[in-house]
Amino acid sequence: MNIPHKSFPIDDAHREPLRHLLTALADDHLILGHRHSEWTGLGPILEEDIAFSSIAQDQMGHALGFYSLLHEHLDAPDPDIHAFTRQETDFSCCQLVEWPIGDYDFSLTRHLFFDLAAGLRMETLSLSNFKPLAQLATKIRGEVKYHMFHAKTMVSQLGKSSDETARARMQTAINRQFGLALGMFEPRVGEQLLDEANIAPIESKWRDRWLEALNAVLDGTGLHIPDPERIEPVYGGRRGYHTEYLQPLLNEMTEVFRLDPQAEW
Amino acid sequence: MYGGGYIPKEETRKTVVNDDPDMLAAFEARVARGEKVEPRDWMPTEYRRQLIRMIEQHAHSEIIGALPEGTWITRAPGFRRKLALMAKVQDEVGHAQLLYSAAETLGKPREAMINDLINGKSKYSNVFNYPAKTWADVAVIGFLIDAAAIVNQVANSKGSYGPYCRALERICYEESFHLKQGHSVFVYLATGTPLQRSMLQDALNRWWKPIMHFFGPSDEMSEHTLTLMRWKVKMATNDDMRQQFLSLYVPKIQELGLSLPDAELRKDADSGKWLFGDPDWAEFFAVIRGNGPCNAERLAVRKAAEVNGAWVRKALQQADARYVTPLA
Amino acid sequence: MSVEIQSLDPRVNRLGLHTHEPGSPDTLPPHDHWGTYQVFHQKKRGDRHTAVGIVHAPGPELAMAYAKEQFGRRGETANLWVVDTRHVMALDYIDQDMFATTPEKTYRDPGGYKVNDKIDAYREKMSHEHTP
Numbered sequence: 001m002n003i004p005h006k007s008f009p010i011d012d013a014h015r016e017p018l019r020h021l022l023t024a025l026a027d028d029h030l031i032l033g034h035r036h037s038e039w040t041g042l043g044p045i046l047e048e049d050i051a052f053s054s055i056a057q058d059q060m061g062h063a064l065g066f067y068s069l070l071h072e073h074l075d076a077p078d079p080d081i082h083a084f085t086r087q088e089t090d091f092s093c094c095q096l097v098e099w100p101i102g103d104y105d106f107s108l109t110r111h112l113f114f115d116l117a118a119g120l121r122m123e124t125l126s127l128s129n130f131k132p133l134a135q136l137a138t139k140i141r142g143e144v145k146y147h148m149f150h151a152k153t154m155v156s157q158l159g160k161s162s163d164e165t166a167r168a169r170m171q172t173a174i175n176r177q178f179g180l181a182l183g184m185f186e187p188r189v190g191e192q193l194l195d196e197a198n199i200a201p202i203e204s205k206w207r208d209r210w211l212e213a214l215n216a217v218l219d220g221t222g223l224h225i226p227d228p229e230r231i232e233p234v235y236g237g238r239r240g241y242h243t244e245y246l247q248p249l250l251n252e253m254t255e256v257f258r259l260d261p262q263a264e265w
Numbered sequence: 266m267y268g269g270g271y272i273p274k275e276e277t278r279k280t281v282v283n284d285d286p287d288m289l290a291a292f293e294a295r296v297a298r299g300e301k302v303e304p305r306d307w308m309p310t311e312y313r314r315q316l317i318r319m320i321e322q323h324a325h326s327e328i329i330g331a332l333p334e335g336t337w338i339t340r341a342p343g344f345r346r347k348l349a350l351m352a353k354v355q356d357e358v359g360h361a362q363l364l365y366s367a368a369e370t371l372g373k374p375r376e377a378m379i380n381d382l383i384n385g386k387s388k389y390s391n392v393f394n395y396p397a398k399t400w401a402d403v404a405v406i407g408f409l410i411d412a413a414a415i416v417n418q419v420a421n422s423k424g425s426y427g428p429y430c431r432a433l434e435r436i437c438y439e440e441s442f443h444l445k446q447g448h449s450v451f452v453y454l455a456t457g458t459p460l461q462r463s464m465l466q467d468a469l470n471r472w473w474k475p476i477m478h479f480f481g482p483s484d485e486m487s488e489h490t491l492t493l494m495r496w497k498v499k500m501a502t503n504d505d506m507r508q509q510f511l512s513l514y515v516p517k518i519q520e521l522g523l524s525l526p527d528a529e530l531r532k533d534a535d536s537g538k539w540l541f542g543d544p545d546w547a548e549f550f551a552v553i554r555g556n557g558p559c560n561a562e563r564l565a566v567r568k569a570a571e572v573n574g575a576w577v578r579k580a581l582q583q584a585d586a587r588y589v590t591p592l593a
Numbered sequence: 594m595s596v597e598i599q600s601l602d603p604r605v606n607r608l609g610l611h612t613h614e615p616g617s618p619d620t621l622p623p624h625d626h627w628g629t630y631q632v633f634h635q636k637k638r639g640d641r642h643t644a645v646g647i648v649h650a651p652g653p654e655l656a657m658a659y660a661k662e663q664f665g666r667r668g669e670t671a672n673l674w675v676v677d678t679r680h681v682m683a684l685d686y687i688d689q690d691m692f693a694t695t696p697e698k699t700y701r702d703p704g705g706y707k708v709n710d711k712i713d714a715y716r717e718k719m720s721h722e723h724t725p
Binding site: 038042045046047048050053054100146149150153154157252 | 627649652654663666
């Protein structure tokens with residue numbers, strides 16, 4: 001479908017790097033939104049079930065926002081086609097978001113790691129020189145603020161719990177996925193160009209702020225992060241290398257859509 | 266979503282409690298004046314017991330009702346349908362929360378209600394013991410079962426117990442979104458490709474029987490039923506609600522050129538009533554006894570959610586915590 | 594006898610569940626779902642906060658996190674309060690009779706001071722006196 005859009009002017013040199021940035025953001029939110037949605041109806045208590053479902057819905061909404069920017073400004077197909085018909089190798093989500101939901105400790109920790117990063121990203125992107133992204137990031141910020149309120153409260157209260165097993169579960173979840181979390185900040189193609197143009201910072205800047213913010217969140221909770229220098233970041237996702245978990249999820253996500261991609265559902 | 270109009274009979278009736286006749290007369294006069302009964306009011310023992318039963322079964326129906334549609338959450342086609350389905354299933358969980366809260370005001374803690382659900386002591390709407398086999402089932406559930414639930418819930422929202430009415434008022438509003446989104450999926454399939462249409466017709470054929478069962482068999486007009494109607498616990502007969510549902514929705518199905526698997530279904534010109542073939546009440550009772558296609562799975566899944574979440578709840582528990590009955 | 598459940602829901606299959614016997618002992622101990630908080634919702638600035646229901650929560654922060662989604666996920670919200678149910682004192686409805694005579698105390702209401710008939714009568718009287 002080729003609908004003419006009122007596109008924001010983008011320097012030719014920035015098109016490809018911007019496409020990488022937006023696709024990474026969109027794919028991360030899409031896949032994590034799907035993972036989080038697996039808890040809807042199955043959460044640990046009704047109230048938490050409802051709250052976590054909203055967070056999942058927000059992630060899907062954010063993904064739709066990023067795919068829409070790609071569609072409107074960078075000639076990408078319509079968001080549904082883009083999200084639901086690509087090959088696994090065309091996805092550039094980080095591997096953190098692909099992992100199955102596991103137990104609630106795993107999902108909560110991932111929620112904290114991801115939304116802490118998302119909050120920082122939206123804060124900087126709300127000042128981006130690519131104005132359509134700045135507008136979207138500004139809109140998303142309020143929602144991510146709630147995600148962080150939820151994540152911080154849950155994780156810190158579980159960390160401070162008098163229940164030793166719960167504390168151990170949370171620490172184990174942090175240790176297990178820390179390398180995966182560092183993988184959120186895999187360098188992007190052309191990130192330096194976007195940084196110089198004040199469109200988006202390089203990933204390592206976001207990673208450093210994230211580590212600082214994460215230490216602040218965990219301070220006083222009894223939980224701690226492993227030494228980042230000793231943990232190998234799990235990279236590859238941004239370049240289309242994925243875990244064994246992504247393809248089955250993509251099959252599932254697209255099962256109905258693929259019955260007839262031309263049909264209106 | 267789902268009122269689940271039918272409340273099954275109890276296998277053993279408790280002994281009749283003799284309430285204070287003066288208090289009873291004052292209570293009945295209040296209800297007759299159209300005033301609401303509130304949580305800490307004096308109420309007949311049987312009124313309290315029947316309300317707890319009815320509201321908790323309604324709550325169970327919501328939380329179990331999240332499961333058949335949840336089947337399609339990860340597979341919903343496209344952003345719009347995915348977001349709508351997630352929001353809808355989330356609403357079912359939200360409705361369970363509101364309804365359990367209303368029942369709690371009558372003195373039964375939520376843990377006790379959930380225990381009764383997963384131990385099989387307490388029932389929920391039969392309709393959720395059927396499987397959602399294809400995406401078209403999401404359309405049929407969202408459109409027709411939510412529509413049936415609205416008929417039941419609008420009636421109940423005019424009942425006598427304040428907290429239940431307040432919960433239903435909000436629930437009915439949210440159900441109207443469910444009905445609209447269900448109808449939208451239904452119409453897209455009905456007016457879509459031959460494959461989509463045949464999926465929908467197949468789903469409609471499979472769900473029609475449970476839908477006809479939804480309001481339960483004709484009421485026995487016993488003394489007990491009449492008392493519950495006088496107390497505004499039961500607001501309409503099962504037959505009346507079923508007739509209302511058929512009048513509103515059969516035309517909306519037929520206008521799309523879809524058929525219903527009951528050759529005898531028609532509106533009688535003289536009486537204005539819908540006539541239909543035997544909906545197989547034997548199957549209805551078999552499902553209530555636990556022998557439906559999905560009873561075991563539904564309860565196992567609900568139990569697993571509670572069991573898997575137990576460590577989270579326990580770890581967050583505060584040392585000085587103490588339960589008091591909520592106010593409203 | 595317990596058998597592994599094969600569900601149509603891929604999410605459920607990933608949980609690897611087994612059926613259980615109905616009538617097994619209670620799964621949830623008392624108070625497992627925590628205490629409750631009363632939720633007050635303000636739609637717009639300038640409006641009053643209105644009691645809208647309860648949430649189960651282990652403390653005020655989670656009560657707020659839960660109230661936000663259970664009572665603020667549609668329409669407008671300006672602000673929320675949550676109050677531990679234990680800290681709310683409520684009258685019993687049996688004491689509603691304390692208010693029974695209040696509506697009769699018209700000396701407290703503007704409607705208790707109707708003087709238009711006096712004014713009309715006075716004007717009527719004056720108009721006759723001035724008529725030659």
